[in-house]
Amino acid sequence: MLIPKETYVRDEAYLKTVRGQPCLVCGMPGSAHHVMYGQRRGVSLKTGDNWVVPLCHRCHMQLHHYGDERTWWDLQGIEPLDWARKNWEKFNGTN
Ligand SMILES: [Zn+2]
Numbered sequence: 001m002l003i004p005k006e007t008y009v010r011d012e013a014y015l016k017t018v019r020g021q022p023c024l025v026c027g028m029p030g031s032a033h034h035v036m037y038g039q040r041r042g043v044s045l046k047t048g049d050n051w052v053v054p055l056c057h058r059c060h061m062q063l064h065h066y067g068d069e070r071t072w073w074d075l076q077g078i079e080p081l082d083w084a085r086k087n088w089e090k091f092n093g094t095n
């Protein structure tokens, strides 16, 4: 698995394409959530924009209240990093 270690992607155009996509959990229109275990974090406590997935407000709140993100995704039976990687590749391929 290829994970860039110290490169933090910042791409507003990409974020725009993620916002409004169906929530990975329930299918409602989503906003952008940075998957926190996508890569090792620096002092900014944020991962790169390539690790963003669509989550609706309700699921987003639930996740942040739950705290342990890895476990929360496991409970939903969803692997957000798969989605993030595929969508990012698609975006860059058709850019
Ligand atoms: Zn949702």
Ligand SMILES: [Zn+2]
Residues within 6 Å of the ligand: 032, 033, 034, 060, 064
């Ligand atoms: Zn979030």
